[in-house]
Amino acid sequence: MRPSTGLLMTLMILSMLGGAVAHTVLIKRGEQAENLQILQGVVASLGLSDLALSTEARYTRHPAVSDPVVVSMDHPGAIDHFPSTFFWAPVARP
Amino acid sequence: MTGNRLGRLLNILDYALSSLGRKSLKNGGVFIIFTLVVFLFASFQLVSRALTEAAQTVLATAPDITVQQMSAGRQVSIASSAKIPLAPIFGIKKIEERIWGYYFDESNGANYTIIGLPARAGDSGGTQLFGLAEGRLPVASERGQVAISDNVRRQLQLGNRKHFSLFRPDLSQASFATVGLFAPKTEILTADLMVMNLADARDLFAIADGFVTDLLVSVANPNEIETIARKISEKLPGSRVITRNQILKTYKVVFNRRSGLGTVCLLTALAAFVILAWDKASGLSREERKEVAILKILGWQTSDIMLLRFCESLSLSLLAFISGYLLAWVHVVFWGGALFRPIFLGWSVIRPVFSLAPPLAASDLLLVFSLSVVPYLCATAVPAWRAATVRADSVI
Secondary structure, three states: OHHHHHHHHHHHHHOOOOOOOOHHHHHHHHHHHHHHHHHHHHHHHOOOOOOOOOOHHHHHHHHOOOOOOOOOOOOOOOOOHHHHOOOEEEEEOO | OHHHHHHHHHHHHHHHHHHHHHHHHHHHHHHHHHHHHHHHHHHHHHHHHHHHHHHHHHHHOOOOEEEEEOOOOOHHHEEEEHHHHHHHOOOOOEEEEEEEEEEEOOOOOOEEEEEEOOOOOOOOOOOOOOOOOEEEEOOOOOOOEEEHHHHHHHHHOOOOOEEEEEEEOOOOOOEEEEEEEHHHHHHHHHHHHHEEHHHHHHHEEEEEEEEEOOEEEEEHHHHHHHHHHHHHHHHHOOOEEEHHHHHHHHHHHHOOOOOOOOHHHHHHHHHHHHHHHHHHHHOOHHHHHHHHHHHHHHHHHHHHHHHHHHHHHHHHHHHHHOOOOOOHHHHHHHHOOOOOOOHHOOOOOOOOOOOOOOOOOOHHHHHHHHHHHHHHHHHHHHHHHHOOOHHHHHHH
């Protein structure tokens, strides 16, 4: 077998795996779309403003309604000590 | 003519792949590191994309306007009487009071979000709610009732018990009975929630009568939200007025990979990889120089050897890119982005269970491609030129 044929077969196998993953993603997205109406109902009923992802600090639990200066809140210029703030950007206020 | 060109290209590709195989240890190392870099970068991007999309769609029904009181740069309770000057503003449909805050459970280190709500009109006295797996929401007429998530029930170690106590600021205990349980599929919103009526929340947090945490303003015409928000901020000095649009904007930037140390780390990894690729490709060994010299003696042109090196780089980078990108999808979709969860959940004790399914976007693919394969091809171009211009008589 020519090496280029081997490369082509490898690419085909990877493409098939990609197709399987894409299929799973589409199924999951379909399930999420069905669940979306329920989640939107919860948000509307309880007046929620944020996702409950990180609960370690109020500026990661409720970034949308936290104090504008809440990052570095301990004292001006303080370095944040919560790990999740490496992922969560400070909120830009208009 | 075209067939000849294709045949020549295939022959050069065959030779390039064989050449990669002969230096399997070196190229295998580059392949693994390249795959890992693409995997990390794409995973980070897919997790961010999935969370951003979830926030944009789920929070589309967030309150039209949230009004808070600020003092010395921090949020404080707002007087219920603040509703009075807002009443004449044309276009406001409804203003609701809400008390909410955090309760730190010292026994397990968990932070619960307590929400105290008035009974909702038009939904059977506030007892019906989407997203409850069992039971109902607390009603305004009965004290000491709470709806919680399954996650909170586990944290409180309630088991089959319905009753539990929380401490007020003066360390006296407030008792609650669980009357509703949020469905697990709403965990992305309700993982840490305890919903009770307004009076119970006021009692638990010892908030003075006549004060609440914020006011939720419903607007009849969504096109007027910004105008009404401006009027509210003019009527209430020192207030902070947050519109739904601002909430959604916040979630557009909050997971942005361009901010935060996570991105810096990943870009550092990418830069380190490009340097490695340059180093590996530019370090011409005696055998490689000899190989180029022999090829030139056999009649290969400089352009042929350049094409050979390009085929080598392209095959390696393309395979690594596809493998890394595929692994990233598997990591995000099947394992829920397990590697990044500790980063974006941090020290949270309550960890919501939710699945991630980012959209299949060509822009994401192109971004990762242009940040990984293109720099690699650029990094190997100059060494390839140096290798191709070796003079045959200088080696043999």
